[in-house]
Amino acid sequence: MVGNTKGEIVRFVLAIVSFMLAAVMIGYGIAQQTILATPDEVSVSAEMDGTAPLTVISGEAFNTFSGNQTIRIEGPRRIVAAYGRSTDVLAWVGDASYNMVSIDPETGDLTTETIAGTEQEVPDPYNSDLWLENYEAENELALTVKIPTDVSFILASDGTEPAPNAVSLSWPLDNSTPWAGTLIMGGAGVLLIGLIFLMWAVHNMRRAGGPRRKPQKMPKVPKKARYKQSKRGSQASDASSLRTSARIAIPAVLVSAIILSGCTASTAPNSAADQTVPSPSPAATDEAPAVTAPAVAVRQIEKIVAQISAVSQEADDERDADLIETRFSDAALEYRLANYKMREADDDIALPVAIPDGPVQLTLPQQTDTWPRTVFTIILDETDSTVAPIALFLEQKAPRDNYKVSYAINLEPSVVFPDVAAASVGTSRLPADSGLLRSSPTEVALDYAEILEQDLDSDSYLDFQVEGDSLRESVGLAVKKKEKAALSSTATLTYGHELGAADPIAMATVDAGAIVAVHLYETKVAAPKEEGSAVTFSGQTKALSGISITEEGIKSTYGDQLLFYVPAAGNDEKIVLLGYTQGLVEASELK
Template structure:
């Protein structure tokens, strides 16, 4: 009777523990489950500033999409950019930076930097991968546009305060790792509780069978083949022994821990200790807070920023920039209005197109410059040089482009947009060099640096200029095809014809590199592509007094007349691209692209 009572109590205890354990596991998945998201807001007493930056660490604090709600007066813009780009654009302007989340997960931590009270509007800047515009209120879901680190810039027009009512909703990182184990453990305890009476009874029967005999021969207690002799204790021994066994050794009463009831008690004690430990641990897990606000548990940021880091733009940015450049040039070409070029064209290309418009206004038959197209981007070369100026090449083709042309785009400073510095059509029979894929970018090389190259950029353009000037240049073997190159051959033929036809004049020709417009980017094979400008000029002077020099109609537009007896000078701008092989290579350089345009003429 006593044994049955103990077994039933133990089974009941295990069943209760099993139910409680299951309840703890189910609770973690239901009523004890942490919230799926946490929302933190900018404190209401935050000082107003024209710009607000949402720091990269805050954006990457939690995995998964981040929802941002922004409220402000009037129109505003949210721009996405690399952290170093955002910081460079902000510059010395006063701004607030949202850096993290408070310990209670309710407030966004804000750092304030004093500085200039206004800034240009960030809308339309080439630095941004994309922008979102809002008016009054904007619900914005953040998803990274590509790998690496990103920051957000929030601003109105740069003169008014940026929206200050900002809240961010993050996925909650709290987890319930013990929920399923607790449910499983509870089921096991219930099964053990249900089976315990049968197990205990079985063990008890085994115990009784063992008490009825000490061996396997019918309970004789004597091994077969031996004779048991009674041994009578000596009188002294009998007197020395206790007259009865200790209570714990009395027949019919077992030690605690032996037999079915003892086994049951041990099982229940162990189960109770285990459940207590698990429930205590899971209570802590259920209340676990998201990753700390300092971002120590956030994914490691990839390298971005600094020289040799991420490419200066994504291909989607380049495509957008090219479309804007092409649209600007189209409008200016159609109107023959150089003022329309200013937002997107500079340096040589601005000079050449301005001159072209002037000539075409006076000489209707004069050929326009090759149009700039963005419809077919055949190749792009994006630099990893993250300080300024930044340079990008694009090989494009479209309507009006008989051959693809190399476009050189340069951004002088963070708050300026990329501008077209030069265009040069690909030479017939020439392939554009291979470059690392745009997502990896390529490293720039200083124009006077020949490290890893057969020639520096300046040396390459100097050799080209010499070949264009002197037909029998001793360096002609350093450039593939020498004088048979279409452009080189054409330039030399033009100069020879001028001399032949100008029998009454002496002529002097020069092709001089403009070193401050030379850019070199490394190719995939370790070589480089140098793109730059040569100033091509030639002077003519009469051989004898009274001899006349007669200019063509296009040159006369700049000179103010067609004839002179004192001398004249013509000036052309040449846009060229030359491939430089890597150091140690026996291959010659190759003229990849070239063109020229008349930019001036004058009488002496």
């Protein structure tokens, strides 16, 4: 009996301990998600009260803590927000006054400083080609981004009004409680174990409380009858009371555990939802050698090409010279302006080859952090498989200028393109008189023009690859001879050439060669042989010159935009024509 009593005591003690431990575990699990819960983000803010038209927020401020960065901007009017490389942002700002927003490393607060400049008004920065992305809204704008330390934000209204006057940055905090669910469920399990101990102890107590016989005693003198409650009755009453309490306690505790465990949701430890707690970013100890970044990123070029495509299509359809000048220059602009003029006089003349909006097949930016900048790109036309890919040379003269197409060249069919550097690395632009190539860009243009006029008799004939050169077939010596033969006996036809107005562009390739674009003028002079005779014209020459017959003669100038691969100096490979665009750009009567 003593052993049973000790066992019951141990079971009661274990039940009590289990109940206390369960209460602690469940309570702490719930507290983690309620009274002990931490904030879900950290935020800093700043206000500007000056009249500067621009605000710049440094990339270091955005990277004060790790994780996604949320910027909230407020102002009384239109808001323009954009981000780009920090060097590009400051180059665009130039001499303008602006607010500089940075982070105080000691307090962790945003600080503002007004940088006085000579310009109080700037162009609208929206849609500048320097930005990786830009946004606009009215009065309030919120964005979530993830930018590195070498990228900065620029804020403005319209360039004339003060920049937005309030900005805040915030980062998410990991306030997840991965152990809350485990604690609550574990506490429920411990509670269940405690109930088992309690029921076990009660069950044994009931079994140990059965009837007991007492030894008989000798008869005594009768006394007045008296009723007394027996020990068995008392024990039975106690057991009954304990059974009643247990029946009440067990359901109540179970219901409480179920309710407590069901009132919260939590993730398991080390689950996919866990995030790294944002913390101040450590400063780099070892600095890598400085490498000049490429002029643009592929994402920028894709956006620029799409805008150029939209402008060219609208301008080509409407023959809008003012619009086309916003995105074209030099040889590419000259070609389109001449086409617009001819189409005004003759609707049968075809439009220029359209610039597709993508996809961008190749991007080769110049490796530079100064201006002007040059980018070479090749674009496919997925809507029309019969159209050859188009190669564009884009140039940006100054930070606030947009990139303009200086050369737009149709590639030769089945052209094999040389290997070039990755877009993330970029390449160098070589000067027009570079001695690093088999022939300098200027020499390439003049030597090829000589081949078009003399063919085998040209001193440079062996320097150029013949196979795949369709321009020779179109305007070479054989064609020129046919044109002369078809001319009447009363007229003469004279051919010539000279360098075009556009500067040559040479972009280095991996093998130390270069992709070279040159501008060449081919001239054709048709004049009567005898005094009093006349020469008649039709088609493009008539449309551009406005003359159908003349006794003086007409000089027609064709603009050739030529793209070559030129090997490195000392290399025996031939110079290859990669593509060309040719069109009549001028026609006038001889004086």
